[in-house]
Amino acid sequence: MQPLYTVTQIRQIETESARRLSEGALMQRAGQASANAALDLLPFATSRASVLVLAGPGNNGGDALEAAAHLAHAGAQVAVVYFEGGSAPERARAVERAHASPARFVAEDAIAGVEWHLVIDGLFGIGLTRPITGPFAALVAALNALTCPILALDVPSGLDADTGCIVGPAGCAVRATHTLTFIGDKPGLHTCDGRDHAGTVNVAHLDIDAAHYPAATIHLNGVDGFAQAAVARPQNSHKGSYGIVSVLGGAPGMTGAPILAGRAALHAGAGRVFLCFAGPALQCDPGQPELMCRAAHGFDFATGVTVAGPGLGGSDEAAHLLEQAIASPQPLVVDADGLNLVAARSGLAARLRGRKAATLLTPHPLEAARLLATSIGAIQRDRLDSARRLAAALHAIVVLKGTGTVIAAPGGAIVINPTGNPALATAGTGDVLAGLCGALLAQGWPGWEAALGAVWLHGMAADVLVADGIGPVGLTAGELVPAIRTALNRLVARHGRRA
Numbered sequence: 001m002q003p004l005y006t007v008t009q010i011r012q013i014e015t016e017s018a019r020r021l022s023e024g025a026l027m028q029r030a031g032q033a034s035a036n037a038a039l040d041l042l043p044f045a046t047s048r049a050s051v052l053v054l055a056g057p058g059n060n061g062g063d064a065l066e067a068a069a070h071l072a073h074a075g076a077q078v079a080v081v082y083f084e085g086g087s088a089p090e091r092a093r094a095v096e097r098a099h100a101s102p103a104r105f106v107a108e109d110a111i112a113g114v115e116w117h118l119v120i121d122g123l124f125g126i127g128l129t130r131p132i133t134g135p136f137a138a139l140v141a142a143l144n145a146l147t148c149p150i151l152a153l154d155v156p157s158g159l160d161a162d163t164g165c166i167v168g169p170a171g172c173a174v175r176a177t178h179t180l181t182f183i184g185d186k187p188g189l190h191t192c193d194g195r196d197h198a199g200t201v202n203v204a205h206l207d208i209d210a211a212h213y214p215a216a217t218i219h220l221n222g223v224d225g226f227a228q229a230a231v232a233r234p235q236n237s238h239k240g241s242y243g244i245v246s247v248l249g250g251a252p253g254m255t256g257a258p259i260l261a262g263r264a265a266l267h268a269g270a271g272r273v274f275l276c277f278a279g280p281a282l283q284c285d286p287g288q289p290e291l292m293c294r295a296a297h298g299f300d301f302a303t304g305v306t307v308a309g310p311g312l313g314g315s316d317e318a319a320h321l322l323e324q325a326i327a328s329p330q331p332l333v334v335d336a337d338g339l340n341l342v343a344a345r346s347g348l349a350a351r352l353r354g355r356k357a358a359t360l361l362t363p364h365p366l367e368a369a370r371l372l373a374t375s376i377g378a379i380q381r382d383r384l385d386s387a388r389r390l391a392a393a394l395h396a397i398v399v400l401k402g403t404g405t406v407i408a409a410p411g412g413a414i415v416i417n418p419t420g421n422p423a424l425a426t427a428g429t430g431d432v433l434a435g436l437c438g439a440l441l442a443q444g445w446p447g448w449e450a451a452l453g454a455v456w457l458h459g460m461a462a463d464v465l466v467a468d469g470i471g472p473v474g475l476t477a478g479e480l481v482p483a484i485r486t487a488l489n490r491l492v493a494r495h496g497r498r499a
């Protein structure tokens with residue numbers, strides 16, 4: 001999985017490696033890499049391309065000036081909007097180089113009325129310390145109104161590279177189509193506002209020796225993070241080989257959620273799936289008669305994996321049933337109303353903490369806010385830290401949903417998921433994810449790999465459907481289910497080890 005580094009770590013790598021390099025080498029490499037990336041984005045002969053370069057007051061501006069000089073020497077029509085600022089010698093040399101090149105230095109008002117083919121955003125990088133306001137904000141608004149590609153250097157200006165939030169309050173950020181980020185990839189480019197502002201992310205390592213990189217605790221989710229849990233099915237197997245998933249939910253009037261979770265579990269390979277209704281039990285699911293419908297009262301949750309919460313409601317009876325599911329020695333997924341019950345009843349939280357088998361919690365930001373007794377805003381201001389705190393507090397693997405879903409282990413490991421899209425912003429997709437988690441656990445996947453795999457497959461299924469025109473508008477949660485089955489089968493066919 002691709003490592004992600006915090007700003008503090010990037011600064012350390014930068015300092016350590018710079019000691020062994022000639023002064024300014026990293027900025028020159030960043031400028032060269034930026035120019036190369038820019039050339040790749042130009043639609044036609046370099047000499048016909050109008051490139052606007054914004055060079056801010058810090059070293060991010062220095063990178064942009066280096067790039068401007070390279071592009072101008074390559075023949076592009078380069079206009080630089082330049083801001084006086086930092087006195088770093090490498091930046092001063094970049095200013096000289098850009099002045100000595102054919103690039104034109106222009107005023108901000110020269111942006112309007114020109115058909116730009118590419119904009120390079122070198123206003124601010126990881127040194128942004130406060131919200132972008134005033135004339136800089138007007139510039140960001142002008143950029144965001146353009147229709148040409150925007151290449152952000154290091155970080156889209158205005159975005160917090162650690163959290164993915166627009167630096168606020170009342171700040172703004174460049175909406176880039178591409179980001180070339182330096183030294184190492186950064187978590188903020190992949191979660192919260194990051195995905196909307198960074199566009200396609202590429203990393204320029206600037207030829208820094210691998211020895212300068214610390215062991216990463218944050219990664220971008222990828223198949224190599226969980227594929228080792230996939231097992232090819234032996235011929236000599238039967239439904240008992242693939243586990244049981246019991247979905248605990250379905251308070252009166254809330255039968256849809258457990259049905260979706262159960263259908264997902266079935267299509268993701270669980271050997272048997274029970275729907276356990278807290279309210280009046282359905283006789284069967286006529287659309288999916290393979291699902292076995294039961295009353296939750298008296299059900300033995302210790303027979304398999306439980307997915308507790310879809311449509312469970314908040315009654316005392318629901319809390320009692322959840323307590324029984326938590327007491328099971330088998331893996332457990334808690335979602336939706338199950339999470340709300342844990343938030344509302346401290347006794348349940350204590351029991352959850354005491355579990356020995358794998359426990360996965362799949363909150364959306366509001367459920368996470370309830371669990372941490374805070375607001376959605378506080379959760380979203382630092383999604384990584386929120387997920388990490390929740391995992392530590394409840395001794396569970398936490399899947400904090402939302403764009404760039406964050407998966408956190410109690411030991412502190414964090415993974416951000418890159419698959420998925422706004423098609424998933426519709427009712428029932430969370431139930432499907434919970435059912436998928438349950439199915440992977442039932443087939444013997446360890447908790448961490450099950451969480452990573454489920455989130456990745458769920459997002460990938462949505463990406464494939466959108467590529468086929470089924471979404472992002474109007475995708476239904478039920479449509480995800482067969483697409484997940486296809487994605488999982490492809491994964492098992494490609495990576496499944498022999499049982």
Ligand SMILES: NC(=O)C1=CN([C@@H]2O[C@H](COP(=O)(O)OP(=O)(O)OC[C@H]3O[C@@H](n4cnc5c(N)ncnc54)[C@H](O)[C@@H]3O)[C@@H](O)[C@H]2O)[C@@H](O)CC1
Nearest residue numbers: 026027030058059060124125126127128129130131132154
């Ligand atoms: N130092 C190095 O060795 C390297 C740095 N690199 C580049 O340098 C960047 C970091 O450079 P800096 O630390 O100079 O930081 P930035 O260039 O991100 O910005 C810092 C400057 O902006 C000002 N500033 C911050 N927030 C502001 C706001 N809201 N409104 C107006 N001004 C504001 C600061 O006073 C400072 O002058 C990286 O993102 C990367 O692009 C690369 O060249 C690679 C090597």
Ligand SMILES: [K+]
Nearest residue numbers: 121124155157
């Ligand atoms: K930038």
